[in-house]
Amino acid sequence: MNAIIRIGNGDYYCSAVFGIYNDEITTHNNFDMYCIVFDKDKKRLVKQPMFNPEIRPFLDKMVLIFNTDHTDWELDENGYGGVDFLPKEDALKIIEDGGMPDEILNRCLQIDSMTKLRDIQYCLNK
Numbered sequence: 001m002n003a004i005i006r007i008g009n010g011d012y013y014c015s016a017v018f019g020i021y022n023d024e025i026t027t028h029n030n031f032d033m034y035c036i037v038f039d040k041d042k043k044r045l046v047k048q049p050m051f052n053p054e055i056r057p058f059l060d061k062m063v064l065i066f067n068t069d070h071t072d073w074e075l076d077e078n079g080y081g082g083v084d085f086l087p088k089e090d091a092l093k094i095i096e097d098g099g100m101p102d103e104i105l106n107r108c109l110q111i112d113s114m115t116k117l118r119d120i121q122y123c124l125n126k
Contacts, residue, residue: 001017003037
């Protein structure tokens with residue numbers, strides 16, 4: 001899975017998505033969703049909210065998913081989950097500690113490098 005991460009003022013970057021989660025099932029479900037993605041420099045993982053919570057009650061998307069491939073993901077009954085080698089608790093601990101184990105970094109970089117982006121995308125069908 002891959003996404004464009006909006007960081008404000010028209011700036012953005014692309015990253016593989018390593019997990020999509022919703023910790024709180026509330027009436028504001030969409031505002032509680034977040035992704036585990038690389039930071040802009042692709043050196044560590046970050047917890048990126050799917051929507052900008054400061055723009056409530058409107059949904060201002062911060063993560064624009066353009067590839068929804070869930071290969072090698074483990075999903076729960078609600079469709080939330082992440083890559084099989086990085087459980088949610090481990091990902092959140094890595095983010096909180098600020099470090100990035102070499103083995104996890106290399107596996108994440110390998111997944112991220114699988115997507116080749118071009119300046120022009122051609123439509124091949126309707």
